[in-house]
Amino acid sequence: MSNASFPIKEVQLGIHKLSKSYHENHTALNNISLTLTPGIIGLVGSNGAGKSTLLKLIAQLERPSSGSIQLNGQDVAGCPQLIRQRLGLLPQHFAVYENLTAKQFLQYLAAVKQVTRKHVAQDISELLHALNLHEFENQNISTFSGGMRQRLGIAQALLGAPDILIFDEPTVGLDPHERVAFRSLLKKLGKDKIVLLSSHIISDLASISDNILVLARGEVCAFNTPENLLQHMEGKVWDIMLKTTEARQIETQFKVCDTQYFDNKTRLRVIHETPPTKCASSIAPNLEDAYLFYTAPCPVEAH
Amino acid sequence: MNWYFWKIVQLDLYNRIRKTNWWFACLCMIAITLFIFPDSSAGYAVLDINGYRGTYNSAWMGESLALVSSSFVLLFGYYLLSGFVAQEKTSQIQSLLLSSSFTINQYLSTKFVVNVLLLNIIGILMIAAAMLQQLIAQEQSTIYITSYILPYLVLILPVTIMVSCFALLFDILPEKIQKYSNLIYFFVWALLCTLNIFGLSAHSDFIRQMEQAAPSLTTGQTQHLSIGISKLNRIQETFNWQGVNYDISVFIPIVLQLLLGLVIFTITLRLANGPCHLLYQSKSNRFSTSTNPKKASSNSFALTDYLFTINSQYPLLNAELGMLSSHLNRSFWVIATCLFSVSLLVSLDTLRAVILAIIWLLPVVTVCQLSMCDERSETAVLLSGYRNQLSLRLTRVLAASIFTGLCCLGALIRFVIEGEFIAVLHLLGYCLLLPLGSVTCSMIFHSQKMFQLSFLFCWIASVVNHAPYSDLIGVTASSQGFSATWIANLTLFIMLIAYHANLFTMRCNFWYVKSKKAVVEYVKSGAH
Ligand SMILES: Nc1ncnc2c1ncn2[C@@H]1O[C@H](COP(=O)(O)OP(=O)(O)O)[C@@H](O)[C@H]1O
Ligand SMILES: [Mg+2]
Numbered sequence: 001m002s003n004a005s006f007p008i009k010e011v012q013l014g015i016h017k018l019s020k021s022y023h024e025n026h027t028a029l030n031n032i033s034l035t036l037t038p039g040i041i042g043l044v045g046s047n048g049a050g051k052s053t054l055l056k057l058i059a060q061l062e063r064p065s066s067g068s069i070q071l072n073g074q075d076v077a078g079c080p081q082l083i084r085q086r087l088g089l090l091p092q093h094f095a096v097y098e099n100l101t102a103k104q105f106l107q108y109l110a111a112v113k114q115v116t117r118k119h120v121a122q123d124i125s126e127l128l129h130a131l132n133l134h135e136f137e138n139q140n141i142s143t144f145s146g147g148m149r150q151r152l153g154i155a156q157a158l159l160g161a162p163d164i165l166i167f168d169e170p171t172v173g174l175d176p177h178e179r180v181a182f183r184s185l186l187k188k189l190g191k192d193k194i195v196l197l198s199s200h201i202i203s204d205l206a207s208i209s210d211n212i213l214v215l216a217r218g219e220v221c222a223f224n225t226p227e228n229l230l231q232h233m234e235g236k237v238w239d240i241m242l243k244t245t246e247a248r249q250i251e252t253q254f255k256v257c258d259t260q261y262f263d264n265k266t267r268l269r270v271i272h273e274t275p276p277t278k279c280a281s282s283i284a285p286n287l288e289d290a291y292l293f294y295t296a297p298c299p300v301e302a303h
Numbered sequence: 304m305n306w307y308f309w310k311i312v313q314l315d316l317y318n319r320i321r322k323t324n325w326w327f328a329c330l331c332m333i334a335i336t337l338f339i340f341p342d343s344s345a346g347y348a349v350l351d352i353n354g355y356r357g358t359y360n361s362a363w364m365g366e367s368l369a370l371v372s373s374s375f376v377l378l379f380g381y382y383l384l385s386g387f388v389a390q391e392k393t394s395q396i397q398s399l400l401l402s403s404s405f406t407i408n409q410y411l412s413t414k415f416v417v418n419v420l421l422l423n424i425i426g427i428l429m430i431a432a433a434m435l436q437q438l439i440a441q442e443q444s445t446i447y448i449t450s451y452i453l454p455y456l457v458l459i460l461p462v463t464i465m466v467s468c469f470a471l472l473f474d475i476l477p478e479k480i481q482k483y484s485n486l487i488y489f490f491v492w493a494l495l496c497t498l499n500i501f502g503l504s505a506h507s508d509f510i511r512q513m514e515q516a517a518p519s520l521t522t523g524q525t526q527h528l529s530i531g532i533s534k535l536n537r538i539q540e541t542f543n544w545q546g547v548n549y550d551i552s553v554f555i556p557i558v559l560q561l562l563l564g565l566v567i568f569t570i571t572l573r574l575a576n577g578p579c580h581l582l583y584q585s586k587s588n589r590f591s592t593s594t595n596p597k598k599a600s601s602n603s604f605a606l607t608d609y610l611f612t613i614n615s616q617y618p619l620l621n622a623e624l625g626m627l628s629s630h631l632n633r634s635f636w637v638i639a640t641c642l643f644s645v646s647l648l649v650s651l652d653t654l655r656a657v658i659l660a661i662i663w664l665l666p667v668v669t670v671c672q673l674s675m676c677d678e679r680s681e682t683a684v685l686l687s688g689y690r691n692q693l694s695l696r697l698t699r700v701l702a703a704s705i706f707t708g709l710c711c712l713g714a715l716i717r718f719v720i721e722g723e724f725i726a727v728l729h730l731l732g733y734c735l736l737l738p739l740g741s742v743t744c745s746m747i748f749h750s751q752k753m754f755q756l757s758f759l760f761c762w763i764a765s766v767v768n769h770a771p772y773s774d775l776i777g778v779t780a781s782s783q784g785f786s787a788t789w790i791a792n793l794t795l796f797i798m799l800i801a802y803h804a805n806l807f808t809m810r811c812n813f814w815y816v817k818s819k820k821a822v823v824e825y826v827k828s829g830a831h
Contacts, residue, residue, distance in 0.1 A: 056398075059402045060402065060582075061398050061401075061402055061582055062582075062583060063583050081404055081406075084402060084403055084404045084405075085403070085404035087402060087403065089399065089402045089403075091395060091398055091399060091402075093395055094395050094396065094398070094399050095391075095394030095395055095396040096396065097314075097315075097318040097396070098318075099317075099318045099319075099321035099322060100314060100317065100318050104314055104317065104318075105314075107310065107314060108310075108311060108314040108315070108318075109399075109400075109403075110310075111306075111307045111308075111310035111311045111314070112307075112311060112400050112403050112405040113403040113404065113405070114307050114403075114404055114405075117306055156399070
């Protein structure tokens with residue numbers, strides 16, 4: 001990994017009014033504009049929000065219905081190679097060559113990505129170690145478990161020191177230890193690369209993302225640092241202790257993100273701009289609250 | 304660039320030769336090679352010129368091997384190679400590869416080279432087998448390598464290149480066409496074989512030279528070389544064959560074939576970058592195939608709805624029928640209805656010779672595609688968690704039989720009216736055989752190709768050549784065909800049951816686990 005096959009210089013991805021619809025009356029992505037600079041960008045959104053679509057568009061695996069993507073100011077539409085030669089991609093669903101061993105598969109992809117020949121062997125062994133796959137490097141992939149495949153997918157994305165990294169739901173199937181290892185790996189990488197990381201669980205991304213991009217129904221609801229998102233939520237999260245019958249009523253009127261039941265009382269965690277009831281007390285917000293707040297059915301302006 | 308290219312080719316080749324069906328193909332081709340050269344007293348001949356064949360020297364072995372196997376490779380080669388690229392498209396490995404600086408052209412070029420290499424490895428194995436055979440036969444045991452290589456280069460190498468191109472072309476076509484690609488290629492093959500006679504291949508030139516060299520039995524009789532297994536009542540005589548004269552007329556066809564290959568490859572690249580784009584089209588295609596049938600089924604025949612209501616006691620059968628009908632599009636119903644009405648109108652002979660021949664092909668391209676859909680994906684695993692696999696498969700067979708029966712309904716009614724009960728039973732046998740064969744085949748080989756191929760062979764043999772033994776539907780109205788159909792049914796049924804009773808798999812698994820353990824132990828001992 002330490003060997004760059006392409007000289008690293010500051011990369012910048014500009015996304016301008018990007019839209020994608022798969023068929024006429026359904027837009028998966030609606031008029032998105034963003035500027036991405038090196039750092040870890042966490043992409044959150046519920047299932048079907050358009051995360052994979054956005055990532056596929058950036059990876060040039062789909063053509064946008066309208067809008068454009070620019071790499072360092074240059075439009076990539078006519079020349080997908082611009083992005084492809086510096087891209088590392090882990091798609092949400094991918095297959096591997098089952099009859100190759102892990103090492104052979106990485107060699108194959110190294111050749112596909114044209115990693116400089118003398119770096120290949122070293123790169124691969126470093127990656128296999130980093131992802132804890134070195135014990136199985138000579139084993140056929142057909143014998144691999146889901147988590148091992150996922151790690152192999154991560155390893156191939158990192159091959160050739162790309163400076164745009166796209167991971168679509170990378171932590172699916174990884175056990176807690178591997179998640180921690182993956183995060184620390186990403187931390188190291190995120191310094192000079194654009195790392196795009198998607199998940200539908202915000203807590204997965206909270207600790208490592210420099211910026212969080214919240215998508216809902218194909219639109220950007222928020223794009224900010226975790227600190228700013230939290231700050232914006234300050235004074236909007238309320239803790240209420242009520243009789244169970246009263247709580248029912250609150251639940252229908254306000255956005256409730258947590259409920260705890262006691263003997264005949266109920267404790268609610270409510271998101272609202274103003275105190276929902278008199279007995280409500282303001283509590284410290286977390287990112288989950290921010291996520292629920294921003295993805296509420298009528299989108300709130302982010303900035 | 305070059306190093307990358309060959310590295311990719313090498314690893315891709317490695318991946319492909321580790322698949323079992325490739326080894327199976329190798330073994331088949333070696334077996335065929337051994338059959339081509341029978342002993343003089345074997346009682347059959349493969350290459351026969353009025354009772355003569357050449358002595359088994361390098362020239363005769365090399366050339367007759369090339370003659371026989373070139374048309375084999377043209378057909379089997381395609382069935383062996385096709386589907387890889389299409390499979391990579393659906394499994395999304397393509398998007399992984401093509402998201403790097405690897406272009407579509409490079410990707411297809413590596414696949415092309417791998418295809419050519421795969422076929423040529425088989426070719427070389429066949430030559431090796433033939434050499435061995437020459438040594439064993441001891442007629443003239445000096446081996447001249449060039450006598451084997453030259454006919455190979457002239458007759459087989461260009462064919463492997465052409466086939467590789469065709470396999471790629473059919474793989475990148477949109478899914479709608481791809482469903483029929485095996486059938487389409489069969490006709491392409493027939494066309495190419497016809498063109499070969501008219502000089503697209505050096506085939507006819509070789510044959511002519513061989514015919515001229517053979518001694519004639521009686522003066523005035525035209526020499527005729529026949530290829531194909533024929534029964535011999537007496538010992539085949541031999542003559543000393545010196546080899547083909549390689550002049551310019553032998554080399555022109557090579558150029559033609561290479562040109563044809565080049566044209567097809569160029570078309571493939573064009574299509575893959577444009578109208579049938581490998582990346583951008585694939586997803587919407589997949590999407591459309593998953594939504595369109597639903598639309599189609601909602602306005603398809605009311606008959607299927609009726610079918611569901613009458614067997615609501617059997618929910619599984621019901622669900623299978625629903626699944627089948629959602630996969631079949633409207634044109635299927637239109638064709639079935641036409642066949643129904645035509646069957647009742649035409650004369651009985653026409654019904655047998657024409658309508659049955661059409662009906663025979665219809666389900667091959669429709670119902671049978673469906674028996675594969677579980678095997679290739681992981682759905683089978685999912686389903687077998689809930690139900691025993693045997694009952695699932697039998698239900699599918701039954702459901703597919705009902706649909707096949709619908710295709711034949713007109714003919715069935717007609718035969719009943721005419722009182723031809725053997726024909727009715729024969730047709731019913733066919734309705735069962737088709738799904739049974741395809742389900743069994745996809746279960747064992749995880750592929751439909753073998754089944755379709757044997758089905759098409761039977762079709763040719765009985766519709767064109769009127770061979771009664773391979774008549775699975777009743778076009779020749781023979782009792783042999785009738786019994787063949789039901790015997791085949793019984794065999795397949797037993798195979799299906801035996802497979803689920805783990806008679807086959809148990810033994811394989813045993814060896815598998817055993818060898819795996821040995822490997823793990825070996826690796827462990829190596830690590831210390
Ligand atoms: N290939 C496709 N064809 C048609 N519609 C699609 C396709 N891929 C995604 N969609 C639709 O686009 C929307 C966004 O999907 P996606 O980007 O995969 O969401 P997610 O955020 O879960 O990754 C969904 O409504 C989905 O139905
Ligand atoms: Mg997704």
